[in-house]
Amino acid sequence: MQIAYDPKRASALTVAHLCALNNTFIAPTTFPNVHTLEEYAQEHGEVMKQVNDLYFVSFDILFAKEDRVCLRYTAEESHSGQPHGNIFPPGKKAQRTATATFRVENGKLVEFIKDWNKLSMWEQFGWPIEECLTQKR
Numbered sequence: 001m002q003i004a005y006d007p008k009r010a011s012a013l014t015v016a017h018l019c020a021l022n023n024t025f026i027a028p029t030t031f032p033n034v035h036t037l038e039e040y041a042q043e044h045g046e047v048m049k050q051v052n053d054l055y056f057v058s059f060d061i062l063f064a065k066e067d068r069v070c071l072r073y074t075a076e077e078s079h080s081g082q083p084h085g086n087i088f089p090p091g092k093k094a095q096r097t098a099t100a101t102f103r104v105e106n107g108k109l110v111e112f113i114k115d116w117n118k119l120s121m122w123e124q125f126g127w128p129i130e131e132c133l134t135q136k137r
Contacts (some may be wrong), residue, residue: 010045052081094124
């Protein structure tokens with residue numbers, strides 16, 4: 001999480017040592033075309049360059065049992081980094097919640113399921129809502 005949320009570090013290369021071969025990333029409503037943890041780190045890193053001041057407001061749920069780790073958190077950020085498409089950073093703030101469930105085998109991440117209220121974040125920033133649609137109209 002620290003790597004994926006750091007705009008200076010988030011990339012496929014920086015998380016590779018944490019990931020098992022043939023790992024799976026699942027987030028059909030927020031990253032429908034991303035299927036591995038490395039791809040997620042790369043894509044999320046691009047978003048973090050635009051909202052480069054994210055901080056965690058709270059960890060609402062955090063537990064681990066056997067091979068699973070689950071957390072639900074609230075984060076706040078502002079569009080104060082790079083432009084989003086042709087939208088230059090106005091400094092607008094957004095708050096969002098997200099849930100992350102990880103499965104670990106032999107000390108490596110083999111699965112990551114993520115759900116977050118991307119639409120709410122996009123609305124708060126004034127970014128194009130169409131980007132949040134999983135099916136194009």
